[in-house]
Amino acid sequence: MSTPALMPVYPRCGVRPVRGEGVYLYGEDGTEYLDFAAGIAVNALGHGHPHLVKAIADQAATLMHVSNLYGSPQGEALAQRIVDNSFADTVFFTNSGAEAIECAIKTARRFHHANGNPQRHTLITFNNAFHGRTLGAISATNQAKMRDGFEPLLPGFAYAPFNDLDAALALIDNSTAGFLVETVQGEGGVSVGTEAFIKGLRQACDEHGLLLVLDEVQCGYGRTGRMWAYEHHGITPDIMAVAKGIGGGFPLGACLATAEAAKGMVFGTHGSTYGGNPLAMAAGQAVLDVMLESGFLEHVETIGQRLRQALEQMIPNHDALFEEVRGSGLMLGLKLKPGNEPRAFVAHLRDNHQLLTVAAGENVVRILPPLVIDESHVAQAIERLSEGARTFAGPSDD
Numbered sequence: 001m002s003t004p005a006l007m008p009v010y011p012r013c014g015v016r017p018v019r020g021e022g023v024y025l026y027g028e029d030g031t032e033y034l035d036f037a038a039g040i041a042v043n044a045l046g047h048g049h050p051h052l053v054k055a056i057a058d059q060a061a062t063l064m065h066v067s068n069l070y071g072s073p074q075g076e077a078l079a080q081r082i083v084d085n086s087f088a089d090t091v092f093f094t095n096s097g098a099e100a101i102e103c104a105i106k107t108a109r110r111f112h113h114a115n116g117n118p119q120r121h122t123l124i125t126f127n128n129a130f131h132g133r134t135l136g137a138i139s140a141t142n143q144a145k146m147r148d149g150f151e152p153l154l155p156g157f158a159y160a161p162f163n164d165l166d167a168a169l170a171l172i173d174n175s176t177a178g179f180l181v182e183t184v185q186g187e188g189g190v191s192v193g194t195e196a197f198i199k200g201l202r203q204a205c206d207e208h209g210l211l212l213v214l215d216e217v218q219c220g221y222g223r224t225g226r227m228w229a230y231e232h233h234g235i236t237p238d239i240m241a242v243a244k245g246i247g248g249g250f251p252l253g254a255c256l257a258t259a260e261a262a263k264g265m266v267f268g269t270h271g272s273t274y275g276g277n278p279l280a281m282a283a284g285q286a287v288l289d290v291m292l293e294s295g296f297l298e299h300v301e302t303i304g305q306r307l308r309q310a311l312e313q314m315i316p317n318h319d320a321l322f323e324e325v326r327g328s329g330l331m332l333g334l335k336l337k338p339g340n341e342p343r344a345f346v347a348h349l350r351d352n353h354q355l356l357t358v359a360a361g362e363n364v365v366r367i368l369p370p371l372v373i374d375e376s377h378v379a380q381a382i383e384r385l386s387e388g389a390r391t392f393a394g395p396s397d398d
């Protein structure tokens with residue numbers, strides 16, 4: 001058997017998009033899809049947003065890349081804007097979520113090293129977590145499907161059940177550096193961290209001199225109807241990884257930190273050839289131009305509530321298939337009843353009803369539309385979902 005030129009690590013489906021416009025994607029054969037996957041929470045402004053497209057085109061013609069050895073007016077400006085709109089004092093730009101997590105892990109370890117406590121190197125992380133696919137990031141989850149065959153992994157992680165504060169606190173010992181946690185778990189099944197859990201972790205950090213490291217790669221950047229998901233809990237982290245929505249489709253990520261938490265990240269401790277280049281910074285600025293406009297986040301909250309209500313009204317009509325609606329803002333999940341395979345339902349919606357969604361853990365179908373959807377897209381999605389549910393024969397028939 002010959003190996004495909006594109007390394008076959010993804011089970012790619014028959015949809016082969018070649019063009020996008022707003023909330024719609026178009027396949028090679030011209031088929032139109034309603035895109036409620038948004039590149040897995042990446043295309044926050046939808047496809048081909050004119051402001052983002054123009055910013056990238058203009059910057060590409062002006063200056064695409066220079067080394068981080070030179071001064072970066074573009075990087076300073078975007079970092080300052082993120083600082084002005086978050087808990088953070090300082091920002092490191094990356095090209096992906098996993099790289100933002102790597103920087104977050106390094107920053108946490110280096111903080112304790114700088115404090116003279118290098119033995120405090122263990123981050124407590126959580127079952128079902130997803131932090132990306134680098135060796136560091138797969139070491140930070142206990143999901144076997146991502147780790148198997150890649151050992152030896154990075155030491156320095158301990159795992160507790162998500163939303164189980166007592167279990168997390170019970171793992172604290174002399175080697176603990178802090179907690180690494182998704183404020184809302186995405187890939188794991190769209191599980192919202194409870195207020196008691198997230199606040200409890202913050203409090204434990206304050207009591208024990210630990211760092212709260214949030215992974216908001218998926219749930220940050222407006223996805224939950226707030227700029228950052230931590231805002232729902234009235235707390236702030238010490239370090240946070242973001243990506244996905246930050247570039248609206250341009251590869252960009254960032255590690256945010258307070259001045260105190262970042263105290264170990266001095267000259268020479270970290271770097272990236274591409275990270276924060278002028279083209280990426282232009283994309284990041286354009287996304288923020290739109291997202292920080294007054295009313296944008298309120299729109300996400302309102303339309304997220306509408307979508308959720310509509311889903312909640314729909315599911316009793318198909319009660320053999322759907323168990324519950326979960327999530328926050330426009331990061332929603334439809335949990336299927338046992339015996340129904342989310343991947344099969346996602347494929348059915350895609351192939352027979354031209355609706356794109358994403359499968360997740362815990363038998364959940366993720367619904368992650370662009371943040372710019374309106375009522376008509378909600379209505380169309382609900383129509384396709386109910387029609388899809390009606391025609392879905394279930395696991396024995398896919």
Ligand SMILES: *Cc1c(COP(=O)(O)O)cnc(C)c1O
Pocket residue numbers: 095096097098099101130131132133182186187215216217218219243244
């Ligand atoms: C997608 C994701 C990552 C990894 O991002 P990449 O850009 O794929 O490296 C990390 N954490 C969370 C929560 C994610 O959803």
